Amino acid sequence: MKELNQIYAVDFFCGAGGVTCGFSKAGIKVLGGIDMDLSCKETYEKNNKGSKFIHKDISKYSPEELETDLGVKPNDDKMVFIGCSPCQYYTIIHTSKDKSAKSKLLLEDFRKFIDYFRPGFIFIENVPGLDTKQGSPLEYFKSFISQIGYAFDDKVVNATAFNIPQNRKRYVLVASRLASDIKVLIPKRKKIRTVRDSIGKTQSLKPIAAGNKDSTKLQHTSAGLTEINLRRLMKTPLDGGTRLAWKDDNELQLPCYEGKDEMFFDVYGRMHWDMPAPTITTKFYSISNGRFGHPEQNRAISLREGAILQSFPTSYRFYHSSIERIARMIGNAVPPNMAKEIGKLIIKSVDNAPI
Template sequence: MGNTKLKAIDFFCGGGGMTCGLKSAGIEVIAGVDYDGDCAETYERNNKGATFVHADITKLPLEHFEKQFNIGKNDNNLIFVGCSPCQYWSVINTSKEKAEKTKNLIENFQSFVEYYRPGYVLVENVPGIVTGKGSVLQKFIEFLTAHGYSWDWKIINMNHYGIPQTRKRFSLIASRLHSEISLPKGDSVKCPKLRDVLGEDNGFPKIPAGYRDQTNNQHITSNLSPINLERLKSTPKNGGDRLSWKNNERLQLPCFVGKDHNFKDTFGRMFWDKPAPTITTKFFSISNGRFAHPEEDRAISLREGATLQTFPKTYVFYANSIAAIAKLIGNAVPPKYAELLGKTITKYHVN
């Protein structure tokens, strides 16, 4: 069964977190597909040998991979990955009208699975895809069963899989070649904390807000207004929050008056001895969550965010702004978790 090298196509690839991890597991990633052309340079320059396909999956012909990459049907050595954008099912406030386009992307991915019948399927998404009203997940699982796939899915905390952040995600693995298949098991005891990966001892020199690193290390931070800098200086080190200055009329924000327990993490500092919170696309901003450095008066840097997502320090992000780079990082599947999935499939494939 495992005489031929495993290969993959990464649908909704973004900046390449899943591709990076699968390649680290020894899997050849043939192509990554995404409608956002701004991902192309980051994807291809960091993942040599993988071709970026700039396309809207809802309009991409099913035979595209057959014609362009000589991908055959019923290939036991082929993995299809479908980590579709998930705004519709996310608990984070977003415009439902804007997010509506992401609601049924898994159905479009399903069409490619049905056409090619790859040996394996991987899906990663927000937990809301399980419980959301009108979720297409149940239909997708029924489709897998009807087409001869065994499968396993869980809502996992990626901190139990070596990721130094509390990141709860839906994860699914499926195989057409095995009567049973299981996701890798996590470890709720050996969970990495912030101090395991950040700080001066881990190669992150102290820098101020607004620092512009000119190297590929991209230890870059967003600027802070004078008032926000003062707020952060008034926030206790190592896990402090905005309640420390709630009675300061000049520092307190009107929207937080009388709402001490609403959005408490906003303007908060991370804890050295806890995992980071979920790294979102807004991790560069202290007003969008607990994204302030535990000690320094700034938000975490782009490289610190990428490290919390387990990107290698050699992985360079190409975009025109801090916000655009943060989007590539925050939307990614952590490569270390993707590598675990790749190794899990490899283990099943060779046995």
């Protein structure tokens, strides 16, 4: 049963629950999350008690079905619809567009739910390229919500502003049909959180070797390394070293990087202790996919370290037997600390709105 002054939300494209976690910490009750990836269900529901996971493809799911499944009603001033859809098609990071083409129109699928329910608030987080690429559905979406009475603010933000130890630039939009002057506010911080602040000062993260399997709730598990990749990492200087340290070693140098010192510079590199981490992608468990080497241990960062760098609490457990699938859950998530700040902004807007 809904409480009189409670703000509620529905988390479309919820994945493992990054936004649900953050909104809950802000004081917003997330009724449920919708995602077509069934492997996220256990992680979502066990970490977000009381939030229901709905296993549906949003393109084949109707507003009427949602109304039945979660009991939500149209024109609810205290309802937030979250639409952080996977949209690698528009990312500025080099990825295969063929593989991500199916995500291209998810924002348009989300629009039909906005049209039917007209919630009090909307929150969207996505890749920065969504607001610049030709053919993006974003401009049409913004025009649509303006026409039906929503005020909105949008900008590209860096996760570091939200006390997240990671350089992660994201496009954020917050809209309201109640508050005419809603703004995406960037918190002012005197100090940026670093890799050392997050995974270097945590006593529970004991030194481990590549290939460590941690069956405890901490999940301090690290992917294994081939013999030659272990040698490469051992020769990479600690605390921010790069593959350039072994570019002249005929045994270690990769032919694809010969004469290309300025390309893919971070690949096989180590993180810097006293800087934010690079963007935590779905491949953060692999040193060959970015600067994901531990600052001083000869391995890639562990699953738990990746989750901490995404601002998940250490109590948040990920349920799957595969390192790759868990890393995908973590890397695809909206950092909970960012979602928490957006949730607090929405609560403040509700309190100030003439409801």
